[in-house]
Amino acid sequence: MQNAPHTKLPVRDVSAIIARMKDQVDYTLYLVTDSTEAILGSRDLVEVVEQALLGGVTVVQYRDKTSDTGALIATAKALHEKCKKHNIPLLINDRVDVALAVGCEGVHLGQDDMNLTEARKLLGRDKIIGATVSSIEEARVAVERGADYLGIGTLYATSTKKNTKDIIGVNGIRRILRYLHTSDDEAARKMKTVCIGGVNALNVQRVTYQLHAPSDHSSPPKSIDGVAVVSAIVGAKDVEQAAANLKTLLCTPPTFIHFSPSTNNNEDWTSLSHLHTTSLALTKAVDSASPLSHNMTNLVVQNFAASVALAIGASPIMSNNGAEAADLARLNGALVINMGTATPDALKNHALAIAAYNAAGRPVVLDPVGAGATSARKEALSFLLASGYFSVIKGNEREILAVAQASGLAVASSEHAAQQQQRGVDSGPASYTLPQRAHMVQRLARRERTVVLMTGATDLLSDGTRTYALSNGHAYLGMVTGSGCTLGTTISAYLAAAPGDPFMAAAAAVLHFEIAAEDAGRSEGVRGPGTFVPGFVDALYARRKAIVEGHLEEGAERLKVEVLREVKDVGILREA
Template sequence: MKGQVDYTLYLVTDSTDAILGSRNLVEVVEQALLGGVTVLQYRDKTSDTGALISTAKALHGTCKKHNVPLLINDRVDVALAVGCEGVHLGQDDMNVVEARKLLGDDKIIGATVSSMEEARIAVERGADYLGIGTLYATSTKKNTKDIIGVNGIRRILRYLDTSGDEAARKIKTVCIGGVNALNAQRVTYQLHAPSDPSSPPKSIDGVAVVSAIIGAKDVEQAAANLKTLLCTRPTFIHASPSTNSNADWTSLAHLHTTSLALTKAVHAASPLSHNMTNLVVQNFAASVALAIGASPIMSNNGAEAPDLARLDGALVVNMGTATPDALKNHALAIAAYNAAGRPVVLDPVGAGATAARKDALSFLLASGYFSVIKGNEREILAVAQASGFAVASEQRAQQQQQQQQRGVDSGPPSYSLPQRAYIVQRLALRERTVVLMTGATDVLSDGRRTYAISNGHVYLGMVTGSGCTLGTAISAYLAAAPQDPFIAAAAAVLHFEIAAEDAGRSEAVRGPGTFMPCFVDALYARRKAAVDGGLEEDGQRLKVEPLGEVEDAGILKEL
């Protein structure tokens, strides 16, 4: 059984009144096993040895009926007395080597780790699997070490994958700490994050849960729901990368034809664009949405999000007003749209400006999955750092001087186009999403496909909210065509920026002030022309360079 253990849904028991209440633990576990739990760890830090053995024997009998291994937390003596399948050891518990001597080679021994060094030691000592955490803050463990989050678990997985040790590469892994039905798919999806396009990464083999099952009103249903979520494609992913990565993406003629088709799709569907944005740009964003054929709603109330998410639209989360209350509402909305399988766009406005905004960005990245992350160079670098990258040490001092963001202004680029393409592609791979770095030349990538888009007009950079409203346009295209966020985002950018070129040529435009109303008109005019079939020969206007896989610029380093 040891080599055939399925770690997908690993349940850790909790017998406290706050979680278990007055229910019988064995009966609760029975329901959890019926729901699909694949491994059970019995954890009880307070009962005496006699009670532990008695309960463990009852649990073992139940587990054997379902062919599920029972592991005892900490207590090797209890595992020996019960004759169960193994133990799980924390950093303050018995050494793995000593436990192996007592239990024998046929028993399962797991080890809790929260750093690469702890993982290395556990592998060397012969652990069969690693419990990696803590992922998020949780009330069920009082002696947790520092929360390591998704980034910390990624670092440990990457170490195991690249250490050169065959045992490290093969060892099973389970993440623990705050996993529940709202985040299980996102956690497992984003922990499967490749470092380069050609190498599949070592990923997590399962998630460990406590209160999400033990504390549920319907334990069997809670376990079954989690098992289904863990064994199916995430609701927020509509197609696999292999489906999207076709040769046609390098053809500008194909991109033009597809973009026009998506413009017509937005017009036909009039999709909801739910904007959680700052007060400065709400009116402008609503006007842009209407001009391109979308149906805007400007609501910063997260309580409305579950209802709105069912309307087949998309959400824009704009960090322009990053107050604590706003962030709470953002998190509610992100969770609702993720659960409904609808696209979410993150616009990390001013993310590099202050420590509070950097914290807000980290909070949002931990709150859900984003279909597209859009920002200027400084903002995207802030996202990269929040994602667990560090800027190469030889460039850090220069970057801190040149890239300290003062507000929401973008400023001139600090990196060349190949360097920016490298940053965007690497970040897109890490987050398994689409990343857009805006500028005079925009860089758009899903980690495998990368475009440099040079359409647009200088007045866009002189108008408050133009970047925010681009996020609105992208959300509408994603809502109308969620199957390929990369192409949908490219089509939105082209609609937006070619319309800006049209507006800039208007005789009525004398500067940024007169540009704004003409720009909204141009967005509408381009939509109508596409619907009427008047843009088929307009492909030569696309200033797009397909970049493919870009060379490692050495700017981003794994922490």
């Protein structure tokens, strides 16, 4: 029988097949090896990689900057055999010659390695070539030269990457993703990406969640396709378990996210009657649960905050010791991080506590007190934002603007930028109109995928989709030290009692707090700020008891709330 004649495919068909094959590569859990004694120890690298493959890594990059060529080829061949058994691509860091000798699936090139164009000529179209980038310009060049994926970083400083000039953080990666997403070049829009630098089991869900940050309302953002991990797998005692745990975390929703506003299609939130009914139900929930409110705050307000927590029915603990946080996080409460005392030791303890509460899936409130006042406080704020996820971020106008800037947004008006300089913890008069402030909180809430509360004579609350302007309250609140801090305590109790919808929980907390302030301000014994404090604590308690016991004599008419169905982009905040 005569063999059928060989039919040569057209070049365009071959290119399409190669493109499809490359598109099918799963970058979810990308392992970068490390052969140094500090990370690998005395273990055999090939055995370690095999355990990682069993745990679920989806790409392996062999990285070894010190061994000679013969040893590199021998190890790469052994690694390739293991990878082929699991149908996982093996890439070689830097060394195109080693990749050619081994016949593996491709290479990964850094900025100081071989030019990507030359590497493509040597390797051919069917091999995978990745490129390390840390700026928009480097990303543009890599796309132009035909990279198949980008390794974007460095995210955080690590034992293998200590050069701080390469640390671009979440904001730097967001900028590159946004550039790719909005590019006119189709190759850029379709480009696969992984982030690298300090990713581990404690932060992997937060990193991937925060990198999926919308930059506007027009379309879903371009998200990261995977994370590159080194020591969190190679340096683990149980490599297979470490890889399996990371894979599970990457494939499941974050433990700290209880609600997604994008999936909330009902319009109940626009009804003040519904808001009133919900807020009363949540007050009863706090009373019933008596949730833990763990406050990491300054000594000035600890007593006041504890009194407020008790008055609303919560159980306060004032502990600035981060070592206690893991145990406290298991008690179904919530954490308040207050930047009133932003010392290096305090920040270390804050980071420990944030990680513990995030890991336990419990709410965390950030109160960035005085965040815009000094360069040290701005650095402290950036450190905290990089340390974990916050369910609610609460602050006055200047503090929220400082958070927006730390998040990678810029104030469009130089005149307003000058006005926003903060001197102390007092809020000061508003520099922006209500529509401008509404835009700020909505934009920042979308950016950080959280709930943002900007306090003032009228509070603005948003989860990026739903936005309220709340005008209850009393002028005495602005004349009392720690009133803003105690609002954070109140919010934490409501979040802990009803974590399913942080936006509505925060709204209910604000209403309890500020309507009680109105009651206290007009009570007979209150003559000024000094007599207001005890009267306020009494009013918080009295309001709770009236709601719980069912004899509250008021309805939705008491709520001074404006529902902002449409918040216009007035151009105050833009991408930095």
